[in-house]
Amino acid sequence: MEDFEKINYNKTQYVISIKNWSCQDRPTEKLCQKGAQHLTDSELLSILINCGTSGKNAVDLAKELLAAADNDIKKLARLSVKEIVNLNIKGIGPAKAITITAALEIGIRREMSLSRKEVVLSSKDIADFLKAQLQYHQREVFVVVYLNRANKVNHYEIVSEGGMTGTVADPRIILRKALEQEAVSLVLCHNHPSGSLKPSRQDEELTYKIKEAARFFDIKILDHLIVSEEGYYSFADDGIL
Template sequence: MQGTSIKHWSEDDRPREKMLLKGTDALSNAELLAIIINNGTREKSAVDVTKELLAAVGNDLHRLGRLSVKEIVKLKVKGIGEAKAVAIAAALEVGIRREAADNKKDVVLNSKDIAEFLRAKLKYMKREVFVVVFLNRANKIMHHEIISEGGITGTVADPRIILKKALEHDAVNIILCHNHPSGSIKPSRQDEELTQKIKEAARYLDIKVMDHIIVSEEGYYSFADEGML
């Protein structure tokens, strides 16, 4: 097929040929998604179908990445059934995990070292979750875990569960983190009170709360950097 003009390929195959000839940077979001869904319908090419899908989410890949398989199907884009919705959701999740892996640090030296990793993992979540990172004396990350999941407006973390897990993992230091699906990274009064409650409880067990980080698509907020610990 070398040297064959793209126009001689079927419409569904053209994004693949374009990628081979010019690389991934040359493809639009719709063309990349068209490769994932493989084919379109009798009336529309795969690119036309994915353009319609993107239009349904305001041409926002971040928004599409937040949707579950069922929610993608509910958009009722002709040509996007459950199987293709699964493929799209899986591909977008791989992208999220790749970003998190790129930002993962083994040892935490400052808030940015852990904030970008946590932000990559949590920023697309539609519900608020509370995560704790457990570290040893050298600030090496031994474990991180979602402690609780809440609704769109908030979650509650139990200090007893956090400290029990800290002891299980022989943690000397811990970092608290939760996401704000609303986008705002400003801590609420409840966030501040919970942080102090966990900090005081941890002190009795010689465990230090190094930071509490709030993440969203807008960025992150560090209690430590802001002098709130």
């Protein structure tokens, strides 16, 4: 289907194809000539959307989609395929929603890859990586990072996923996996979808419970991190681990 742009001229509506835009204004040509960094969020999304509907071009659809996410690409990245479809934007069905979701997930994984440290020497070394992974989750999830004697990451895994306000992590599952991975130390982490970085009483109690259980296996809990869009909080840095 051809892309269109609506314009008004002398109170008469005309439809102009994006193909008739100047080359420097077309998103695909602009990307090739200037680089992706020079495109707006809506222009990048329009390339994924590819084609519009009668009366709306791909850029129009991209702007409408962004508006539905409060013009926040991070909020859009949190939406599932079903949630994007349920926005009921004419021209964005399951196929385009899948393409958009996949592209945004690639962006998340790229951010994770760039922030991952081979050797963990401080809370920030791993906080940036975990923040990249967890900040887009709409529900609270609990992650454990398993490290070897050289403080290198052997494995990381989401061990539980809860609701909007909390999740419960089972120390037995965490420690069983630690023994399987031959880990000598762990970093605990969970996200706060609300954005708050303040640990709850339950967070403190769970940290203590896991720390005491791990002690019997000579496994050390290096830190417990809380991450959100706002940044991260470290139990170790705050001296309460």
